Amino acid sequence: METLKPKRLGHMVLMVRDIQASCRFYTEVLGLQVSDWIGDKMVFLRAGTDHHDLALAELPADSPDRDDLPRYSRPGLEHFSYLVESEEEIERSVRVLQQHGVTIVRGIGRHGPGNNLFLVFKDPDGNNVEVYCEMTQIPQDGQHRAQVWERNLESFDQHRLERFVVPPPPHLVESKTGKS
Template identity: 30%
Template structure:
């Protein structure tokens, strides 16, 4: 029996998966399996499920007329779906219970993200993939997903009040970073009245050596970086960015800040931090917040 208040937020534990729509399923699948090293778990001519590890999937590829990223985002929760559904309803949010979503997720609570219209999936756990870890170019996990929104304040309120996320950092009044566990952010949002949809998606490398392996494999297959390596000041992760075959922006990163103790409220001390202890803050909107190591290339950050 749940001890949570009917009006308390859902308890999201981690980012689980993200969906891509593409007119060329085979091409995007080849990118994820041959270039990124993901394991293919399940497939049909219309849909493909891929994973980096124990979960059934962390990436879904769907056949569509036009390319798009982040049409669906799945989050694992700590609690029973009945409790989550009841609290969302008490907060005025409608969720639909589904058992026909697809392989790996037999029971899912489906709701719509405000402002963006993206579909959110809440689930307790996925079926196991049976895939063993490797030491090749495969990322260690899906790290975070960034999207455009017409209101960062509104999106922050939704994720904090309804989904139980915590604020990690902001850049000015137009970019907000939110966490659901110790990782600095699982979701981040940039405010824009013109841009829509996914901003970028990020996959984690274990360390710098692993990141080098991933980048070398990109080059081997003809994919070049358009930004990085560099170090973001916000989150302090070392980053690289490239585009997948559909033009989606893909970040590969390592050394992201970690919040070890929510009660104390500061990130694990690192020698590259500006403050000790390093706490959530609003950063000045300048190049240093985006890249401590150098400039921002033209067109890298579109608003």
Template identity: 55%
Template sequence: MTGPAMYRPRPDKLGHLVLKVRDVQASLAFYRDVVGLDVSDWIDDRMVFLRCGQDHHDLALLQMTPDEVAGHQPGRSPVEHFSYHVAGLAEIEQIAAMLQARGVEIDRGIGKHGPGANAFLVFRDPDGNNVEFYCDMIQIGPDHPPHEARVWDGREMETFDRWALEHFLVAPPARIQKLIDDKGGA
């Protein structure tokens, strides 16, 4: 292999995890009251972003759809994705070129989320797990600008991608395509 295929990413830490949950309110109560995490933001009433440190989130809880709840098997992992932090957008772009050169399936991205404001690129590992590289996440704490939790509207493109798919390398997920179709374009 030569060129972009030879690039080797340089993640500097394991980032965040997104779990699909049967009851987002019950799971929030558990992770807030038992584990001790703080709420950073919400998307509607179906996804909550939690933190224990200065990253905007290190755990997000995503409400399963009714079909997912009905088919859920306790003990089976409901991980939507896990992530690794990289230095910046230029590295994400190099990683994207490497993934494409190697024929690795890109699931979504390159984009910039509303909650957390992080740039992202999600791809599939050989077992179909979603892996994300991200950068530039909002930092929360005494050495950073104040952050007030808010509820983001899941029907707005800015919630999913502040760049409105301008840097996306693949077709958007079906739920985002429906959002575009319902609004008559991006």
């Protein structure tokens, strides 16, 4: 059977209790730079030129009862990712994952912050793994200004779920149709 063909380990997303405290830690202690925010609940950080190597997402206050995919009620890893060559490689990844019987969680989509294509799937232990490509590159000339994206469907997927190869979670479908 075919395999995926990642180029390198990419970024990761961590769930955190206090987004402001965590952002201060990663910028003031580790020296990362802020690329963008989604509202005041998610921040994208970089050490190099990739739009983000680390993103932090704040746990909702009522996280144990939240109907979300995936469901997180504690700090820790939400997903880690691997860079692939191209959009065609992401499309091929769908077929490879399906051949291997791997559960696809979300995607194919295109995030707002970072503008990268994404496809998320489960490993045997239930960890979320993402393959992505076409991430925005930010020159290290100090000219980049962080943007604050609205917390809406377009910041999650600019294609508005049209390219998803699996049914999207109900809360995303509701946000697409304007129902809440």
